[in-house]
Amino acid sequence: MSGVRGWLTTVDHKRIGILYGISGLVFLLVGGVEAILMRLQLARPAAGFVAAETFNQLFTMHGTTMIFLAVMPLNAAFFNYLVPLMIGARDVAFPRLNALSYWIFLAGALLLNASWVVGAAPDTSWVGYANLTSRQFSPGLNTDFWLLGLQILGVSSLVAAVNFVVTILNLRAPGMTYMRLPVFVWMTLITQFLILLAFPPITVGLIFLMFDRFFGTGFYNPAAGGNTLLWQHLFWLFGHPEVYILILPAMGIVSEILPTFARKPLFGYPVVVYSGVLIGFFGFGVWSHHMFTTGLGPLPDSAFALITMLIAIPTGVKIFNWLATLWGGRIRLQMPLWFALGFIAMFVMGGLSGIMHASPPVDMQQQDSYFVVAHLHYVLIGGALFGIFAGLAYWWPKATGRMLDERLGRGSFWLILAGFNVTFFPMHFLGLLGMPRRIYTYPAEVGWEFWNLVSTVGVFILSAGILVFLWSAAASLRRGAEAPADPWNGRTLEWFVPSPPPDYNFAEIPPVRHRDELWAMKLEGRAPGAAQPAREIHLPAPSVYPLVVAAGILVAASGALSHPALVGAGMLVVVVGVYRWAFEYRR
Amino acid sequence: MVLLSAMRRGALLLLGLPLLLLAGCGLDGPQTTVLPRSDLGRTIHDLFMNISGWALLIFVAVEALLIWVVVAFRDRPGRPEPRSVHGHLGLEIAWTLVPVAIVLSIAIPTVVAIFRTQAAVPAGALRVEVTGHRWWWEVRYPELGVVTANEVHLPVGRPVDLTLKSADVIHSFWVPPLGGKRDLIPGKVNNLTFTVEAPGEYPGQCAEFCGISHANMRLLVVARPPGEFEAWARREATGPRPPAGDAARGLEAFLAGGCAACHLIKGVTAGTVGPDLTHFGGRRTLASGILRNRPEDLAAWLRNPPALKPGALMPKLPLTDAQVSALVAYLRSLE
Numbered sequence: 001m002s003g004v005r006g007w008l009t010t011v012d013h014k015r016i017g018i019l020y021g022i023s024g025l026v027f028l029l030v031g032g033v034e035a036i037l038m039r040l041q042l043a044r045p046a047a048g049f050v051a052a053e054t055f056n057q058l059f060t061m062h063g064t065t066m067i068f069l070a071v072m073p074l075n076a077a078f079f080n081y082l083v084p085l086m087i088g089a090r091d092v093a094f095p096r097l098n099a100l101s102y103w104i105f106l107a108g109a110l111l112l113n114a115s116w117v118v119g120a121a122p123d124t125s126w127v128g129y130a131n132l133t134s135r136q137f138s139p140g141l142n143t144d145f146w147l148l149g150l151q152i153l154g155v156s157s158l159v160a161a162v163n164f165v166v167t168i169l170n171l172r173a174p175g176m177t178y179m180r181l182p183v184f185v186w187m188t189l190i191t192q193f194l195i196l197l198a199f200p201p202i203t204v205g206l207i208f209l210m211f212d213r214f215f216g217t218g219f220y221n222p223a224a225g226g227n228t229l230l231w232q233h234l235f236w237l238f239g240h241p242e243v244y245i246l247i248l249p250a251m252g253i254v255s256e257i258l259p260t261f262a263r264k265p266l267f268g269y270p271v272v273v274y275s276g277v278l279i280g281f282f283g284f285g286v287w288s289h290h291m292f293t294t295g296l297g298p299l300p301d302s303a304f305a306l307i308t309m310l311i312a313i314p315t316g317v318k319i320f321n322w323l324a325t326l327w328g329g330r331i332r333l334q335m336p337l338w339f340a341l342g343f344i345a346m347f348v349m350g351g352l353s354g355i356m357h358a359s360p361p362v363d364m365q366q367q368d369s370y371f372v373v374a375h376l377h378y379v380l381i382g383g384a385l386f387g388i389f390a391g392l393a394y395w396w397p398k399a400t401g402r403m404l405d406e407r408l409g410r411g412s413f414w415l416i417l418a419g420f421n422v423t424f425f426p427m428h429f430l431g432l433l434g435m436p437r438r439i440y441t442y443p444a445e446v447g448w449e450f451w452n453l454v455s456t457v458g459v460f461i462l463s464a465g466i467l468v469f470l471w472s473a474a475a476s477l478r479r480g481a482e483a484p485a486d487p488w489n490g491r492t493l494e495w496f497v498p499s500p501p502p503d504y505n506f507a508e509i510p511p512v513r514h515r516d517e518l519w520a521m522k523l524e525g526r527a528p529g530a531a532q533p534a535r536e537i538h539l540p541a542p543s544v545y546p547l548v549v550a551a552g553i554l555v556a557a558s559g560a561l562s563h564p565a566l567v568g569a570g571m572l573v574v575v576v577g578v579y580r581w582a583f584e585y586r587r
Numbered sequence: 588m589v590l591l592s593a594m595r596r597g598a599l600l601l602l603g604l605p606l607l608l609l610a611g612c613g614l615d616g617p618q619t620t621v622l623p624r625s626d627l628g629r630t631i632h633d634l635f636m637n638i639s640g641w642a643l644l645i646f647v648a649v650e651a652l653l654i655w656v657v658v659a660f661r662d663r664p665g666r667p668e669p670r671s672v673h674g675h676l677g678l679e680i681a682w683t684l685v686p687v688a689i690v691l692s693i694a695i696p697t698v699v700a701i702f703r704t705q706a707a708v709p710a711g712a713l714r715v716e717v718t719g720h721r722w723w724w725e726v727r728y729p730e731l732g733v734v735t736a737n738e739v740h741l742p743v744g745r746p747v748d749l750t751l752k753s754a755d756v757i758h759s760f761w762v763p764p765l766g767g768k769r770d771l772i773p774g775k776v777n778n779l780t781f782t783v784e785a786p787g788e789y790p791g792q793c794a795e796f797c798g799i800s801h802a803n804m805r806l807l808v809v810a811r812p813p814g815e816f817e818a819w820a821r822r823e824a825t826g827p828r829p830p831a832g833d834a835a836r837g838l839e840a841f842l843a844g845g846c847a848a849c850h851l852i853k854g855v856t857a858g859t860v861g862p863d864l865t866h867f868g869g870r871r872t873l874a875s876g877i878l879r880n881r882p883e884d885l886a887a888w889l890r891n892p893p894a895l896k897p898g899a900l901m902p903k904l905p906l907t908d909a910q911v912s913a914l915v916a917y918l919r920s921l922e
Contacts, residue, residue, distance in 0.1 A: 052799050052897040125796050131773060132756040132798060137721075222774025228757060229772065262660070268674040293759060293794075294770045295777035298705040302698045309690045309697075316686035317679070319649060324678065326656045329669045333661060341657060348649050352642040359638060359697040361631045361704050364767020365620045368759065368794045434618025434763035436794045439802035443877070446790070447616030 009542035011095035012503060016102050017081030018399065021392075023106060024074035025470065030113070031065035032466065034058045036459055039423075043456035045444040055440035056123040057142070061112070063126030064146065067246065068153050069109045071380065074388045075249040076105075079164055079188050081399060085494035086182045088173025088512060090505050093166040095540040096581065101160035103550030108152035111557055115145035122146035125438055127239070128209075130220030130231035135213050141561055144213065148557045151206045154199045155553075161195035164188060173493070175512035179273075182492045183266060186273050187252030190280045191245050197284065198241035205234035214560070229294060236287035244283045246380060247347075248276060250387020251318060254340045257394050258322055260488050261337040262329025265516055268321040275314030282311045292360040293367045301360040308358040315351055319344060335409035336488070339390030342417055346382025350375055353428070368438075371431025377424045389416070389469060396473065397483030401499045404480065408472035415465030422458030426451035491516035504537040545581035549574050617790050620763040624789065624810075627704055627766030627781035634700045638693050645689070704767075708780050712746040715739065719751075719758030719771035721797055722804040722896060723862055723875040733823040734851075736862030737875045739808045742816035743786050751777040756798065762791030762808050770795055783810040790876065799898035805876030823866050826854040827921045837917020840910040849901070852921065861901060868922040874899075885915050 010016060038058050041049040050058065080098065084091055092098045115121040120141040124132050133143045168189045172181070181189075208219035209231070218224025220231050259266045266272060288296060288304040296304075322344055331337070353375040357363040366372055397403050429451050435442065442448055486495040496518050497505055514520035556570025614621045623629045660666075717739065718725040726735045739762075741747050751760055753771040760779065761768035764787075769779040793804035811819070830838050838855070841847060847856035853865040867873075870880050874896055878884040889911050892901040906914070 052802070056796075056799060056801075123799075129757055129796070132796070137756055137798060226774075228774060262669065264669045265671055265673050267672065268679055271674065271679050293768050294772060295775070298701050301701050301705070305697055305701070306694055309694050312690055313683060313686045316645075317683055320678075320682040321674075323649075323652055323656055324672075324675075326653075326660060328672065329660050330666050331657055331661045333657070341653065344653055345650060348646060352646055355642060355693065356635065356638050359634060359693065359700075361697065361700040361767065362635045362638060364704075364769070365631055365635070365763065367768060368796075369620075429614060432614050432620050433616045434620055434761075434791075436761065436792060438796040439792075441802050446618050450613075 006542070008547055009099075009544045011091070011099050011540050011542055011546075013080050013084050013091050013095065013098060014399070014501065016098050017077045017079075019102050020073045020080055020105070021077035023102075023109065024070050024072075024077060027065050027069035027073070027109060028466070031062050031070050032463060034062040034065065036463065038062065039456040039459045041440060042442075042452050044453070045442050045446075045449055047441065050440070052440045053123065056125075056438070057116075057121035059438055060122045060125050060146070061116075064112065064122065064150070066380070067126065067242070068150065069112070071246050071384050071388070072153075072157065073105060075191070075246070075384075076101075076160060078184070078249060078253065078388075078391055078395070079160070079191075082395065082494060083164060083167060083185055083188055084171070085398075085497065085501060085505055086185050086492050087168065087171060087176055088493050088506060088509050089167065089171035090509075090537065091540060092163050093171055094163050096543045096546055097159055097163050099543065099546035100549060101156045101163065103547050104152060104156035104159065104553060107550045107554035107557075108149050108156060111152060111554060112145060112149035114558075115142065115149075120145060122149075127235060128231075129235075130209065130212075130228045131222070131226075133209060133213075133231075134221060135216075143209075144561055147206050147209050147213070148560055151203065151210070152553060152557060154203050154206070157195050158199050158203075161192040161199075164192045165196065168192075173509050173512050179270065180512055180515045180517070182252075183255035183269065183272055183276075184249070184252035187248045187255070187276050190276050191248045194241045194245050194248070194280050194283065198238045198245065201234045202238035205231055205238070208234075229291070232291050232294065233287065236290045237284070239290065240287045241280070241283045243379065244280055246384045247387075248280065250343060250384045250391075251276065253387045253391040253394070254322065254343050256492065257336050257340040257390055258325045259516070260394075260490055261332050261334060261340075262326050263332075263489070264325060264329045265491075265519075266321070267324035267327075268317075269515065272318055272321050275317045278314040279311060282307060282314075286311065289358060289360075289363070292357075292363045305358055305360050309355065312351065312355055312358075319348065334488075335404060335406055335413065336390050336394035338410060338413040339386050339393055342413065343383060343386035343390060346378055346386055346417075346420070350378030350380075350382050353378065366431055368436055369431035370427040370435045370437055373437050374424050374427035374431060377420075377427070381420055381424070386416075389413075392469075392473070394488070395494075396476070397487045398494055398499045398501070400477060400480075401483050402476045402480030403483050403487065404476050405472050408468060408475075412465050412469035412472060415461055415468060417465075419458050419460070419462030419465050423455050423462050424458070426454045426458075430455075486518070489522075491519045493517060496521070504533060504539055507533040541585075543581065543584060545577050545584060548577035549581065552577055618763045618792075623764060623766065624785045624787065625765040625781040625783050627779075628764060629784075630700050630704055631767055634696055637696055641689055641693060706780070708748045708778070709746045712748040712780065713742060714748050714750060715741070716750045716752065717760055717771070719753045719755070719760075719793065719797070719804075721755050722793070722800040722899070724760075724804070724806045725754070725862065728820065731820045731824060733820050734863045735823060735866065735870070737806050737872065738870050739806065740816060740819055741783050741808060741810045742813040743783050743810050745813060746780060746782045749779045751779060757795050758793045758797050758804065759795035760791070760806075761794035762789050762806070764789045765791075765808060768794045783808075786810050786812060788871070792876070800896050803875060803877045803896045805872075807872055807876055809871070822869075827852060827865055830917055830920050833913055833916035834920040835917075837913035837915070837920075840906070840913050841917060844904055844906060844910060844914070846904075846914075864918065864921060866921055868919045880919075882915050882919065885918060886911050889914055 041047050041055055122142045122145055124138055124143055211217040212219050218226040220226045220228050255266055255272055286304055286308045289308045292301055357366045430448055433448055435448050483499045485498050552570045552573030556567050559566025559570055623632045714730060716727040724737050726739050751769055751771045753773045758771040759768045766781050769777050787810055789808040791806050793801055847858055849858040849861035851858050851863045873880045874888050888895055891903045892899040
């Protein structure tokens with residue numbers, strides 16, 4: 001099916017991947033505009049560009065948008081598009097469930113941003129610390145939008161996580177053993193387990209918050225026997241693994257790109273995989289390093305500091321293995337590799353500043369200061385976003401059948417790299433100068449003017465770089481050279497099928513004998529298999545019910561913000577949608 | 588290990604120099620963390636410099652290696668097809684052990700510093716209770732019978748123990764030159780212990796987002812030699828002098844205008860919602876550190892508090908110009 005209807009009812013993992021990608025890029029721009037407005041306000045001391053209330057909404061929505069509506073869906077775009085192709089499958093295990101994940105994500109994203117339209121955007125920061133989020137201190141709809149939006153987005157991530165775990169465990173092509181999985185698939189698998197284990201705590205935390213706000217319970221109300229720190233524990237028990245949910249896919253992308261462009265296999269494949277597993281595992285034991293200033297006491301501080309520092313070891317090992325992959329190669333400096341190299345160079349900085357506030361005494365100075373703002377952007381832009389751009393450049397020809405313009409790509413890379421550093425490096429200085437984060441204004445006499453101005457200039461260079469990248473991508477669709485199946489001399493199975501791949505991915509499921517199967521095939525001169533399917537291929541039929549169920553959830557959530565009758569109506573739509581879905585193929 | 592340590596010192600010297608230069612000319616603002624003025628601040632800063640040395644060493648090594656590898660092994664005509672190397676166990680062990688060693692040399696001083704900065708309160712420490720409110724600081728000296736707001740007076744050279752509480756949401760007490768921050772959490776009592784080492788005025792501010800005027804929740808620490816501090820405390824412990832002239836009309840306006848409902852002035856009014864104003868005239872700043880305590884700033888504040896501090900609980904009162912100037916005279920007389 002084609003046209004709009006085709007996209008609305010699609011269950012094809014490639015189309016769903018593209019939907020995630022487009023949505024993620026749109027929200028990247030939305031979050032970027034929010035960032036630019038904040039930088040304009042902070043460019044001068046005591047500025048009046050935006051009001052305090054608006055500024056607080058901007059930083060809350062910027063953080064929430066970039067994490068949940070930009071980086072996570074962009075990562076999901078890669079999971080969706082690539083995992084079945086890389087493991088030699090025709091789709092994910094549960095194609096309709098996959099569509100449901102996307103539509104629920106979109107529902108949550110729309111709900112969150114609808115708050116701007118009614119003038120009640122969330123304003124208690126992306127971490128939403130209790131008891132600031134209580135009805136008493138945040139009486140408006142703002143926090144309701146936030147908690148319902150996040151709750152819905154959490155459902156989307158959990159549904160997708162189950163789907164990808166099952167897909168990777170069960171749908172691998174014959175011979176694709178675990179230690180032959182492309183590293184990107186490994187990092188995807190680890191990420192999905194992190195989502196499965198990290199989202200329940202925040203779900204519980206949000207339910208408590210919802211009960212406190214809607215039904216007057218006192219989970220976070222000290223006057224009612226509640227505990228404000230309970231929220232911080234639940235939030236960071238999610239929030240720290242979330243960092244790895246954002247960054248591990250980028251590590252996987254880089255681990256795919258480096259070998260291809262160095263024309264060498266990944267150095268120390270098993271070690272890279274194990275260190276990814278270790279990072280994910282340790283990630284659950286470090287949440288209280290976000291709470292060093294809450295007065296936990298010296299023993300917990302020491303324990304969480306030590307486990308946090310341990311994470312530096314597998315991370316360092318990964319970086320050395322990437323360098324060793326490049327060592328002795330024949331390095332073709334093309335656009336995907338530029339971004340992958342940028343990832344290594346910038347992520348190292350984020351990691352090193354991370355080691356600094358892993359030390360609780362040092363963190364006492366850096367916590368909630370601009371030093372931390374610098375750190376987290378080196379991890380999330382320098383790390384995650386550079387990885388995502390590397391991946392976009394690498395797999396763009398596969399997904400669209402068009403090559404990107406190399407010259408524009410290189411230009412965008414240098415603009416992004418320069419703009420990013422001009423924007424965020426000075427924030428280290430601002431933090432050392434005692435500037436706290438989340439302030440809409442500062443007086444002239446504290447001496448933060450210069451570096452703030454530099455940072456504001458930087459954000460325009462960074463934005464220009466991102467726009468050049470997106471423009472070049474859009475232009476390639478009309479004017480780009482046609483992409484062959486295997487433009488980069490790739491190693492993994494997705495380069496074995498045409499660009500873009502047919503609906504059914506593989507005419508015949510290829511048996512896998514090597515870790516870098518396509519390279520082995522090319523080396524041994526084996527035939528890449530039939531181009532046309534030998535027999536009819538059964539593909540899942542399109543379904544409208546994922547969209548219906550997601551719409552029901554959106555209606556129900558809007559009801560919680562307006563009229564209870566809408567909650568009932570929305571839930572009815574959900575129930576009917578699920579029922580029809582269950583019996584869709586009985587006719 | 589020894590070699591690594593020497594390399595780290597080298598890196599610190601070579602690359603730390605530009606940073607130190609920056610610290611000399613660029614990082615010496617009034618709220619800076621890099622020129623500590625207390626024992627706590629010094630312990631933290633020493634540890635920070637220690638870890639920064641390692642960070643610099645690793646940064647330079649990795650970035651240099653990355654650039655060198657890319658330049659040295661870039662594709663050029665005639666470069667042979669690379670060998671398919673899959674890994675090397677010895678190398679893997681080596682580059683696991685190097686980070687282990689570095690982590691250890693950071694972890695040990697970290698744990699030492701944790702226990703030092705959170706040690707038991709030393710005997711003879713001055714106890715100060717700081718309570719966070721949206722958006723101002725209540726400051727009490729239980730042993731001295733002194734209550735003030737937004738200004739913390741401390742003696743130099745004597746340990747102080749801050750008891751940190753919150754009246755509403757979570758705040759965080761942060762005066763960067765005096766060391767790290769500690770949160771003020773409703774339903775929990777925290778403490779922060781340090782000794783100020785140099786007299787001076789040290790600005791700070793709330794570091795945990797606490798609502799619309801979080802940015803306007805500033806404070807000032809005034810550190811003075813013990814003798815001067817004690818003289819200040821004796822003055823603060825007494826009530827204000829009875830006002831005369833303009834100031835007396837101001838007192839009438841204060842009582843009539845609704846101010847008394849929220850503010851306490853020893854021997855005059857008993858409000859408890861807002862800051863204690865008994866010795867308001869002696870303070871350097873007003874409105875939790877966002878304005879100087881000058882007649883024109885005070886008048887602007889009295890006319891419309893929420894315009895200067897969005898969300899302020901102090902409402903815009905219908906005061907005439909005459910009432911405002913009388914109030915200014917009265918409040919400034921409360922020395």
